[in-house]
Amino acid sequence: MKIFDYLYLFGYSLHRRYGLSRRKRLEGRTISIGNLTLGGTGKTPLTIEVAREALRRGLTVSILTRGYKSSSKESLIVSKGEGPIVDWRHSGDEPYLMSIKTRGAWVVKDPNRYRGGLISGTKDVFVLDDGFQHWRLYRDFDVVVIDGTDPFGGGRLLPFGRLREPPGALERASLMVITKLERRDEGIEKELRRYNRVAPIFYADFRVDGFRTLEGPVRAAEVSTRRAYLFSGIGNPRYFEALVSNYGINVKGALRYRDHYDYTKRDIERMVKNAKKAGAEILLTTEKDLVRLSGMGEFDIPLYAVSVRLELKDRSFFDILFEGLMPEG
Structure with a gap:
């Protein structure tokens, strides 16, 4: 480790100690979904799937999120189960998107997840989006999502690497979910077992689940048969581009922006110009980017987004999380 790694680790340790000393507990089943590395592992898609499964089982559920790059720093109810009731700039792009994709669930944005849970209108299940490093709230399960193509983010801590914590933090995990691999990888499992010998390991993969515009869902044929120019401002653009190509769409080119990028009119002009020059018929992006647009x-050219969902290859994952919970009535 280098001097900057030690400095980051020292600050992280102080922050964790302070948070643990003030830890509080909500009354319902609390499930944290998080990761060790920055961006692109699939924690928000998994948060959505956990919330959807809770709803399928007849449970009431609230998603608690800090709302990265939100203009509001206080408690904010993004949805009461019927879609977003605030502008995305107040909530942040991910809470807004979650409120669209989890009808029936409350979505509350608050850096203080305990406070957010108290103002939510549900009591069965609380799902913490990006909660692994949120020390101040007790959780019944810590689910850690791991990018199978880069499990430890290059091995360096922030700010010079992508690790938010040392790999040893995996010892806190209740369950681990490996994403972006088509099949089981015993080598990665062996590496994870160095840090946690007991947590069940599951696999999940992204699947194209449809297409939409700003107005709503559209038929797949409206998009899949046309030449597309891609752009995205997400944590792992290469994986998004590969997912679209593997679906069979004719990709004519791509632009990449940093995660949570705020688009400008000039950016749009550049996209359209590049797309037309490349012979593309449509612009294609992610749902999160579509929110920001x-x-x-x-x-000047049709704009669509790819709807993606994360599929668990073994659904006993959900049985573990919701064991013993029964809907009222």
Whole structure:
């Protein structure tokens, strides 16, 4: 380890100690979904799937999120189960998207997840989006999502690497979910077992689940048969581009922006110009990027987003999380 790694680790340790000393507990089943590395592992898609499964089982559920890059720093109810009731700039792009994709669930944005849980209108299940490093709230399960293509983010701590914590933090995990692999990888499992010998390991993969515009879902044929120019501002753009190509869409080119990028009119002009020059018929992006483009006006070329979902290959994962919980009535 280098001097900056030690400094980061020292600050992280102080922050963790302070948070644990003030830990509080909500009354319902609390499930944290998080990761060890920055961006692109699939923690938010898994949060959505856990919330959906709770709803399928007849349970009431709230998603508690800090709302990265939100303009509001206080408690904010993003949804009461019927879709977003605030503008995405107040909530942040991910809470807004979660409120669209988890109808029936409350979504509450608050850096203090305990406070957010108290103002939510549910009591059965609380799902913490990006909760692994949120020390101040007790959780019944700590689910850690691991990118199978880069499990430890290059091995360096922030700010010079992508690790948010040392790999040894995996000892806190109740369950581990490996994403982005088509089949089981015993080598990665062996590496994970160095840090946690007991947590069940599951696999999940991303699947194209449809397409949409700013107005709503559209038929797959409206998109899949046309030449597309891609752009995205997410944690792992290469995986998104590969997912679209593997679906069979004719990709003519791609632009990449940093995660949670705030698009401008000039950016849109550049996308359209590049797309037309490449012979593309449509612009294609992620659902999260589509949220950030709402209110930007008309495009000179049709704009679509790919709806993606995370599929667990072994659904006993959900049985573990919800064991013993029964809907009222």
